[in-house]
Amino acid sequence: MQATLNELGDFSMEGLCAAMLERHRDTIRVRKPHIAVAKLARIVGTILTLSNRQGFHATSLREISAASGVSMGGLYAYFDSKDTLLMMILGQVSQTRTRVLQAAPEEASADPVAHLRWLISAHVALSEAMLPWFVFAFMEAKSFPPAGRRAAVESEEATEAIFTAAIAEGARRGRFAVDDPGFAAALVKPLLQDWYVKRAKWRRRGVGADAYAARVQSFVERALGMDGMEGKGE
Amino acid sequence: MQATLNELGDFSMEGLCAAMLERHRDTIRVRKPHIAVAKLARIVGTILTLSNRQGFHATSLREISAASGVSMGGLYAYFDSKDTLLMMILGQVSQTRTRVLQAAPEEASADPVAHLRWLISAHVALSEAMLPWFVFAFMEAKSFPPAGRRAAVESEEATEAIFTAAIAEGARRGRFAVDDPGFAAALVKPLLQDWYVKRAKWRRRGVGADAYAARVQSFVERALGMDGMEGKGE
DNA sequence: CAATAAATCGAGCGAGCGCTCGATTTACTG
DNA sequence: CAGTAAATCGAGCGCTCGCTCGATTTATTG
Numbered sequence: 165m166q167a168t169l170n171e172l173g174d175f176s177m178e179g180l181c182a183a184m185l186e187r188h189r190d191t192i193r194v195r196k197p198h199i200a201v202a203k204l205a206r207i208v209g210t211i212l213t214l215s216n217r218q219g220f221h222a223t224s225l226r227e228i229s230a231a232s233g234v235s236m237g238g239l240y241a242y243f244d245s246k247d248t249l250l251m252m253i254l255g256q257v258s259q260t261r262t263r264v265l266q267a268a269p270e271e272a273s274a275d276p277v278a279h280l281r282w283l284i285s286a287h288v289a290l291s292e293a294m295l296p297w298f299v300f301a302f303m304e305a306k307s308f309p310p311a312g313r314r315a316a317v318e319s320e321e322a323t324e325a326i327f328t329a330a331i332a333e334g335a336r337r338g339r340f341a342v343d344d345p346g347f348a349a350a351l352v353k354p355l356l357q358d359w360y361v362k363r364a365k366w367r368r369r370g371v372g373a374d375a376y377a378a379r380v381q382s383f384v385e386r387a388l389g390m391d392g393m394e395g396k397g398e
Numbered sequence: 399m400q401a402t403l404n405e406l407g408d409f410s411m412e413g414l415c416a417a418m419l420e421r422h423r424d425t426i427r428v429r430k431p432h433i434a435v436a437k438l439a440r441i442v443g444t445i446l447t448l449s450n451r452q453g454f455h456a457t458s459l460r461e462i463s464a465a466s467g468v469s470m471g472g473l474y475a476y477f478d479s480k481d482t483l484l485m486m487i488l489g490q491v492s493q494t495r496t497r498v499l500q501a502a503p504e505e506a507s508a509d510p511v512a513h514l515r516w517l518i519s520a521h522v523a524l525s526e527a528m529l530p531w532f533v534f535a536f537m538e539a540k541s542f543p544p545a546g547r548r549a550a551v552e553s554e555e556a557t558e559a560i561f562t563a564a565i566a567e568g569a570r571r572g573r574f575a576v577d578d579p580g581f582a583a584a585l586v587k588p589l590l591q592d593w594y595v596k597r598a599k600w601r602r603r604g605v606g607a608d609a610y611a612a613r614v615q616s617f618v619e620r621a622l623g624m625d626g627m628e629g630k631g632e
Numbered sequence: 633c634a635a636t637a638a639a640t641c642g643a644g645c646g647a648g649c650g651c652t653c654g655a656t657t658t659a660c661t662g
Numbered sequence: 663c664a665g666t667a668a669a670t671c672g673a674g675c676g677c678t679c680g681c682t683c684g685a686t687t688t689a690t691t692g
Contacts, residue, residue: 194669196659219542221455225650235671237652246650306537308453350599351617354588365584383585387621428639430689459680469641471682480680 166374167272167286172264175293181205184256191248193241204242206232208253212296220250220304247309254312257294257301258319264290265326276334277390281381283330284356288377291360298360324349331388341389348388355380400608401506401520406498409527415439418490425482427475438476440466442487446530454484454538481543488546491528491535492553498524499560510568511624515615517564518590521557522611525594532594558583565622575623582622589614 169175174182181204185192194200210232214223225246229236243249264286272282291298305316324346331352332345342348359366359376366376403409408416415438419426428434444466448457459480463470477483498520506516525532539550558580565586566579576582593600593610600610 196668199669219455219540221453224648226648229672236650237672238670240651241669244651303540306453346603347605347613348617350592350596351589351614354592355585358584358588362584369580371581379581380585383582383621386623387617389620430638433639458678460678463642470680471642472640474681475639478681 166377167282167289169264169286169289169293172267173260175260175290177205177209178202180256180260180294180297181208183260184208184252187255187259188242188252191244200242203234203238207234207239207242211249211253212300215304216296216299220300220308247312250304250308251312251315253297254301254305254315254319257297258315258322260294260297261287261290262319262322262326265323276330276337277339277385279330280327280334280384283327284352284381284384285377287356288359288373288380291356292373295360295363299363302357302361320353324353327352334388334390339391341391351387352380352384355384400611401516401523403498403520403523403527406501407494409494409524411439411443412436414490414494414528414531415442417494418442418486421489421493422486425478434476437468437472441468441473441476445483445487446534449538450530450533454534454542481546484538484542485546485549487531488535488539488549488553491531492549492556494528494531495521495524496553496556496560499557510564510571511573511619513564514561514568514618517561518586518615518618519611521590522593522607522614525590526607529594529597533597536591536595554587558587561586568622568624573625575625585621586614586618589618 173179178201182197182201185197185200185204192200192204194203207228210228211220211223214227214231225236225239228234229239243252265283268279268282268286272278301316305312327349328346331340331342331348334340335342335345340348359373359380371379407413412435416431416435419431419434419438426434426438428437441462444462445454445457448461448465459470459473462468463473477486499517502513502516502520506512535550539546561583562580565574565576565582568574569576569579574582593607593614605613
C-alpha cells in the first residue's frame with residue numbers, strides 16, 4: 165500500500181504559502197493574493213533555510229530581510245511579531261500533516277494492515293515533500309512560547325492517535341499481536357521522524373524515501389507480531 | 399539482562415561536574431577542586447533547568463547568574479564564552495554515554511541477545527540518571543556552532559556503532575534475522591531517545607524506566623526476528 | 633596578623649536585537 | 663494621466679545581549 169500525495173494537495177512552497185495566506189488573511193496586510201503568496205514564499209523559504217542551518221532564535225529579522233530581499237517594514241505586513249511568524253509555520257505543518265493522514269483512500273482504510281502501511285508511506289512521502297518544514301517544526305517547537313509548545317504537543321498527539329487507531333483496529337481483528345496499541349504507536353512515530361531529522365545519514369547510506377518507508381513498514385509489522393511475518397528476513 | 403549503573407560511575411550532578419572539571423582543568427581558572435566542583439554544579443544545574451524550559455539561546459548569562467547566585471564575572475572563571483559552556487556540557491554527555499555503553503559486563507557481552515538487552519537497559523537507565531543532560535544535548539546540539547554539530551554527529555555515530563556491532567554479532571550467530579545491522583541499529587536509537595525526549599508522555603502513561611526498557615527490548619527483538627520470538631504477545 | 637594569593641563581584645561597553653513609522657514608490661482606477 | 667490607494671522602504675528607538683576589568687572580599691601562609 166503505497167501512498168501518492170498528488171491528489172491530496174499542493175505541497176510546493178507556493179501551494180503551502182497560499183494555504184498560509186488563507187489561514188491568516190485577517191492579519192496579513194497585503195491584499196492582493198498573487199503578490200502576497202509570492203512574497204510569503206520568498207520570506208518563508210528564507211526562514212526555513214536560515215533557521216534549519218543556525219536555529220530560529222539565532223536568525224535575525226535583518227538577516228531574513230537581506231536574504232529574502234524584503235525590507236524590515238515589509239516583513240511586518242505578514243506578521244506582527246517573530247513569535248507569530250514561528251506559529252504560522254508550525255501551524256501550517258501540523259494542519260497539513262493531520263489533513264493528509266486522515267485522507268487515506270478507501271482501499272487502504274478498509275484493511276488495518278494496508279492502512280498502517282499507507283500511513284507510514286504517506287508520512288514518509290509528506291515529510292519528504294515538506295522536508296524543510298518538518299525539520300523546522302521538529303527543531304523549533306520545543307523551546308518557544310507556551311502557545312507554540314501546546315500546539316506542538318496537540319499536533320503530535322493527533323498524529324499518534326491516527327496510528328493508534330489503525331494498530332488497535334488491526335489488533336481487534338487479530339492481525340497484530342499487541343495489547344497496547346498506544347505504546348506501539350508511540351514507538352512507531354520516532355521511526356518516522358528519523359527520516360527527516362537524520363536526513364543526511366540516510367542520504368549517505370543511499371536510502372531513498374520509498375526504500376525507507378518499505379523498511380519501516382516491515383520492521384514495524386514484525387515488531388507488531390503481524391500474522392504471516394514469522395521467519396521473514398529484513 | 400538488566401543494567402545497573404552503580405558500579406559504572408557517579409552520575410550525580412557533583413560527580414559529573416567533577417569529571418567536567420577534570421576535562422577542562424587547563425581553562426577553568428578556579429584552582430581548588432572542592433570549590434570549583436560545587437560552583438560548577440550550581441552553574442550547570444541552573445543552565446540545564448533554564449535551557450530545558452526555554453532553550454539555551456533564549457537563556458541569558460544574566461539569568462544564569464541571578465538564578466545560580468554566581469556573578470557575571472564569576473561565571474567567566476569557568477568558561478570563556480557561552481558557546482564553550484555549551485560544548486562543555488555536550489562533551490560531558492557524549493563522553494559519559496560512550497564510556498558507559500562500552501562497559502558491558504562479561505556475562506552480557508558474551509551473548510549477543512543479552513548484550514543488546516543490556517545496551518537498551520543501560521541506555522534507558524543512563525538517560526534516566528542524567529535526564530536533564532540528555533534532554534539538553536538532544537535539544538541544543540543542532541542549531542549551534544559547527545564544532546558542536548560535528549561533535550554531536552560523531553557521538554551519535556559512536557553510539558550507533560555499538561548497537562550495530564551487537565546486532566551484527568547476533569545476526570552472524572543466527573540469533574537475529576537481519577541483513578543490514580546498521581539499518582536496524584539506526585531504527586533502534588530513536589526508540590531510546592523517545593524515553594527522555596518525550597518524558598512527560600511516558601510519565602502520564604505511568605510507564606517507568608524498567609518497564610520502558612523491557613518493552614523496547616521485546617519490541618526490538620521481535621522486529622529483529624529473534625529466534626524463539628514467534629507468536630509472543632507484546 | 634601582615635602579606636600575598638585566590639576568588640568574587642557588578643557596573644559599564646559596544647553591538648545587535650525586535651520593532652515602528654513617516655516618507656516614498658508602485659499599481660490601479662475613473 | 664491625475665488622483666488615490668496599496669505596497670514598500672530603511673533609518674532610528676529602546677532595550678538586552680555577551681563579555682570585560684578594576685575594585686573588593688575571602689582564604690592562605692610565613
